[in-house]
Amino acid sequence: MNSDKQVIVVGAGLAGLVAATRLAQAGASVRVLERGAHLGGRARSVTHAGVTVNLGPHALYRQGAAMPILQTLGVKPQGLRPPNDGWLSNDGRLLALPGGLGSFLTTEALSHRGRLALIGALASPVRPRGDVGEWLGGLPEDAAALIRALIRVTSYAHPVDPLPAALMLGQLRVGLGGGVLYLDGGWQALVDGLRARAEACGAVIETGVEVTGLVPGGVLTPSGPRHADAVVLAVPPPSLRRLGLDVPRTNPVRAACLDLVLRRLPVPERRFVLGLDAPRYLSEHGGVAKLGGVVLHVMEYLAPDAPTAGIEAGLEAWLDTIQPGWREELVHRAYAPALIVQHSQPGARLNIPAPEGVFVATDGQNDALLADGVILAGAQAADAAILREVRRSAA
Numbered sequence: 001m002n003s004d005k006q007v008i009v010v011g012a013g014l015a016g017l018v019a020a021t022r023l024a025q026a027g028a029s030v031r032v033l034e035r036g037a038h039l040g041g042r043a044r045s046v047t048h049a050g051v052t053v054n055l056g057p058h059a060l061y062r063q064g065a066a067m068p069i070l071q072t073l074g075v076k077p078q079g080l081r082p083p084n085d086g087w088l089s090n091d092g093r094l095l096a097l098p099g100g101l102g103s104f105l106t107t108e109a110l111s112h113r114g115r116l117a118l119i120g121a122l123a124s125p126v127r128p129r130g131d132v133g134e135w136l137g138g139l140p141e142d143a144a145a146l147i148r149a150l151i152r153v154t155s156y157a158h159p160v161d162p163l164p165a166a167l168m169l170g171q172l173r174v175g176l177g178g179g180v181l182y183l184d185g186g187w188q189a190l191v192d193g194l195r196a197r198a199e200a201c202g203a204v205i206e207t208g209v210e211v212t213g214l215v216p217g218g219v220l221t222p223s224g225p226r227h228a229d230a231v232v233l234a235v236p237p238p239s240l241r242r243l244g245l246d247v248p249r250t251n252p253v254r255a256a257c258l259d260l261v262l263r264r265l266p267v268p269e270r271r272f273v274l275g276l277d278a279p280r281y282l283s284e285h286g287g288v289a290k291l292g293g294v295v296l297h298v299m300e301y302l303a304p305d306a307p308t309a310g311i312e313a314g315l316e317a318w319l320d321t322i323q324p325g326w327r328e329e330l331v332h333r334a335y336a337p338a339l340i341v342q343h344s345q346p347g348a349r350l351n352i353p354a355p356e357g358v359f360v361a362t363d364g365q366n367d368a369l370l371a372d373g374v375i376l377a378g379a380q381a382a383d384a385a386i387l388r389e390v391r392r393s394a395a
Ligand SMILES: Cc1cc2nc3c(=O)[nH]c(=O)nc-3n(C[C@H](O)[C@H](O)[C@H](O)COP(=O)(O)OP(=O)(O)OC[C@H]3O[C@@H](n4cnc5c(N)ncnc54)[C@H](O)[C@@H]3O)c2cc1C
Pocket: 010, 011, 012, 013, 014, 015, 016, 033, 034, 035, 036, 039, 040, 041, 042, 043, 055, 056, 057, 058, 059, 060, 061, 209, 210, 211, 212, 234, 235, 236, 239, 255, 257, 339, 340, 341, 342, 361, 362, 363, 369, 370, 371, 372, 374
């Protein structure tokens, strides 16, 4: 791509920064317009009393779609795998959570029948058909409940029964097989790494600039039009709609997040807990990633239309049972009643028509989930813009 080709990338979340870096590497003259004061969107981290905290728990899949793409861009996420094991909370009790496929054979959380059924379901070479409800329908209830909890933790989706079984088993295998990284310096380090690569390749990034419309040959901003030969819209579906694109409406994946910085963990061995009887998650990230202190994420997975009243008190009461005394150790606390993790449910593929020369990178355009999905979408939008230029110059 020639450097006289101007590309505007709208949005400086992960998708936009990936698209910008890829386009700049291909030789385009790239300008990123971000309406916020900071880069990173949902992948930003904030700092409290010297401790870095992600906006809700964030973990990067080691075998997900993002890793190879980041590698081609010259970005290597640094971090460590959290321990495999932890706890399951069920009916007021904590049970040891198996730490890998092998330990599912001995876990006290399952009956003997449940153990065998769970191993069979996860390891079967046959792709399950239909939805998760049908897939798990024939399994003993304890095995089905554990698989539901594992699907929740690898997708953030709830309820999981209506989701496509084959897709969710694939995501489970990505999660259980390769594990995740808790990123050193939080996800902000990934955002900063992408920014540095984009700028090193010549991209210019502007913050505080909202794109308010599309015009032939460019975009509109409050200070006037900006020319571009191609535009990548790396913004969530509601922003795409405001820009005039026809985006199908789907139910978002949402979560209520209680993010805590503590002086110390009152019960140090309880670092990771999944709810079996309730869609809940707890994990301490600062002891694995270099975040500067103890960072505890406590979260409830929200059904699409579930009310949010009462959830915060429920999470605190749950935490009282797992980490009694946490209130005395509190340094910082933030609660978000309904963060949008992904704007569409897994498997709800969004087909978004765009005008000539406009390319979209957003949630739900491919089968990869979460950051894997948008990083893939960002790379694919950049590739489509590059291909269009190659074809135009050949013609
Ligand atoms: C609580 C929570 C937990 C998560 N956990 C995980 C996890 O563990 N693993 C994982 O892989 N993923 C996780 N995710 C998902 C991951 O954070 C997102 O997939 C990813 O950050 C989305 O990036 P994006 O660039 O597509 O969108 P965004 O991050 O939403 O970025 C879009 C950017 O566009 C800007 N913008 C919007 N409209 C305009 C406009 N008109 N003009 C200019 N700029 C505009 C916004 O300000 C924003 O900066 C989680 C998300 C949440 C909320």
